[in-house]
Amino acid sequence: MESTGGPYLNTAAVTSPVGIARLLQIMFGCTTFSLVAHQGGFSAAYGTFCMFVWTFCFAITIFIITCEFTRLHSCLSISWGNFTAAFAMLATLMSVTAAVIYPLYFVQLDCYPISCEVRDFRIAASVFAGFLFLAYAAEVFLTRAKPGQVTSYMATVSGLLKIVQAFVACIIFGALVNDSQYGKYVATQWCVAVYSFCFVVTVVVVALSVTGKTTLLWFPFERFVVIYTLGAVLLYVTAAVIWPVFCFDSKYGSAQRPSSCAKGRCPWDSQLVIAIFTYVNLLLYIVDLAYSQRIRFVPHL
Secondary structure: OOOOOOOOOOOHHHHOHHHHHHHHHHHHHHHHHHHHHHHHOOOHHHHHHHHHHHHHHHHHHHHHHHHHHHOHHHHOOOOHHHHHHHHHHHHHHHHHHHHHHHHHHHOOOOOOOOOHHHHHHHHHHHHHHHHHHHHHHHHHHHHOOOOOOOOOHHHOHHHHHHHHHHHHHHHHHHHHOOOOOHHHOHHHHHHHHHHHHHHHHHHHHHHHHHHOOHHHOOOOHHHHHHHHHHHHHHHHHHHHHHHHHHHHOOOOOOOOOOOOOEOOEOHHHHHHHHHHHHHHHHHHHHHHHHHHOOOOOOOOO
């Protein structure tokens, strides 16, 4: 068979700084969920979420490194640069969440009621979960767009912020379904519509970038992103004003946490979480809008 030029295996996939970071991700991820599965243990929704994060990120990282090492990613009908940049940011957010949740709910200094061996395994798993987060954060840092560099959209600040915005929206949705009483007023239902609309469009932007289908739009993708981000800022401004008023003003809600509220099942707590992350996402969209004016990107890389 005639050679097509160049080696079939891409050794840079495992020897470059990004490749080394991915190898560390595989090592730390495998170690973390192995420690938990072997002796550390997990339970309830929080533990299941952590195990899902570690196994999901491990599997996708294996897939990425395999495709790049064998150069099979060139056969996929997606924008590989956008896909890897988006996943690295998503894995960073998911892994830091798991690195906080697991020790918070499962690690304790005393051996009772669990054995000292189980405690030690849980502490070790928490340490490696932290290392896993640092490894994914390192990949984001290494692959982010530099000033003047021609790169894929998801590697730019604007693209990375899209992942963070969607992740924050998921936190808001989690609080909404946790007895937030959002259906009590039409105004709070408007806020839910804002969160939902912005989340859906953000996911569409990411999906178009990752699949390389940005040319399907009838107008330039870059202009679409800027116009949508401006709209999201305006919508989130309304939610940032309306939600606190209808939840914490004495006329509609309570400015202080009711003493009768049970821990973990208090609507006021959910409303506070939603209010905080509404402002977080508003700030993210404002920063996104500012960077969208400065960065020029090539969406097909």
